[in-house]
Amino acid sequence: MKVQWYPGHMAKATRLMKEQLKTVDIVIEVCDARAPLASRNDVLSSALGGKKRIVAYNKSTLADKQISENWMAHLTAGGELCVFTDAMAREGIKQLRELLIDEAAGKMRYNRAVRAMVTGIPNVGKSMLINSLTFSSGVKTGNRPGLTRGNQWLRIDEKLHLLDTPGVLAPKIESDYDAFCLAAIGCVKDTIFDKYEACIEIVDFMRRYYPALLLSRYKLEAIDDDSVVVLEDIARRRGFFMRGGEVDLNRLADTLYDEFKNGKIGRMSLQCPEEK
Numbered sequence: 001m002k003v004q005w006y007p008g009h010m011a012k013a014t015r016l017m018k019e020q021l022k023t024v025d026i027v028i029e030v031c032d033a034r035a036p037l038a039s040r041n042d043v044l045s046s047a048l049g050g051k052k053r054i055v056a057y058n059k060s061t062l063a064d065k066q067i068s069e070n071w072m073a074h075l076t077a078g079g080e081l082c083v084f085t086d087a088m089a090r091e092g093i094k095q096l097r098e099l100l101i102d103e104a105a106g107k108m109r110y111n112r113a114v115r116a117m118v119t120g121i122p123n124v125g126k127s128m129l130i131n132s133l134t135f136s137s138g139v140k141t142g143n144r145p146g147l148t149r150g151n152q153w154l155r156i157d158e159k160l161h162l163l164d165t166p167g168v169l170a171p172k173i174e175s176d177y178d179a180f181c182l183a184a185i186g187c188v189k190d191t192i193f194d195k196y197e198a199c200i201e202i203v204d205f206m207r208r209y210y211p212a213l214l215l216s217r218y219k220l221e222a223i224d225d226d227s228v229v230v231l232e233d234i235a236r237r238r239g240f241f242m243r244g245g246e247v248d249l250n251r252l253a254d255t256l257y258d259e260f261k262n263g264k265i266g267r268m269s270l271q272c273p274e275e276k
């Protein structure tokens with residue numbers, strides 16, 4: 001799948017991030033647990049300049065539990081400091097806080113708050129994760145990429161200060177599958193790819209890896225080999241028809257895409273460590 005990707009303001013955000021890096025003790029990179037590799041920004045990774053990084057794989061209650069466990073084992077074995085979190089369900093939040101303070105405080109000369117920068121690609125839940133650490137709603141969150149505009153410091157308490165930053169995508173998306181992942185989890189604006197095309201890939205993916213979820217969510221009797229036929233079957237089930245009686249595939253694409261992105265169909269992971 002192709003996305004029409006123009007880096008534009010992302011270059012500026014990346015530059016800002018590099019400047020801010022000097023003022024922090026540690027970096028939290030927020031990724032999406034459903035696609036741990038595709039949701040990573042390699043430009044951020046290479047710009048760390050010796051600063052420690054903790055990766056929070058967020059929205060973990062939307063990901064396949066077994067696959068997340070495999071990822072955790074794989075990544076930890078590779079020496080990565082990481083936690084699987086869910087800002088909405090408040091899972092892994094305490095663990096993230098403890099890891100942050102433990103890892104950063106050791107290096108600090110004075111007894112002051114740990115200053116951490118929260119980075120990551122758009123819409124992975126950076127702002128919501130910060131809110132879950134503060135147990136309040138100090139920063140704006142919302143289900144569309146690009147909500148946070150400027151950098152914003154939040155004093156969580158005397159031990160922890162966090163810097164919220166706008167989401168930045170790497171200037172280059174590595175592969176068509178990565179592009180599909182970014183679209184499917186909602187990290188790129190839905191105006192820069194074709195939703196119908198994305199839904200065909202979503203059905204291809206579910207047919208292969210999660211057929212039972214596809215059958216049960218849409219109450220299908222069988223899954224046709226042709227994904228277009230599957231989309232038509234679902235549209236009929238949902239009663240999505242146009243005036244002449246034909247199935248309304250555009251309306252269905254909007255619905256199916258939203259349901260997939262928001263985890264309504266069930267827990268799924270788009271990438272697993274064995275396939276790397």
Ligand SMILES: Nc1nc2c(ncn2[C@@H]2O[C@H](COP(=O)(O)OP(=O)(O)OP(=O)(O)O)[C@@H](O)[C@H]2O)c(=O)[nH]1
Binds near residue numbers: 059087
């Ligand atoms: N299920 C689930 N949804 C989440 C989680 N974290 C965030 N969300 C939802 O994802 C959407 C994006 O959250 P934000 O916190 O605004 O994401 P962000 O990374 O700050 O986005 P930008 O500022 O646009 O880069 C919102 O609709 C949140 O409700 C999570 O852990 N689980």
Ligand SMILES: [Mg+2]
Binds near residue numbers: 141147
């Ligand atoms: Mg934000």
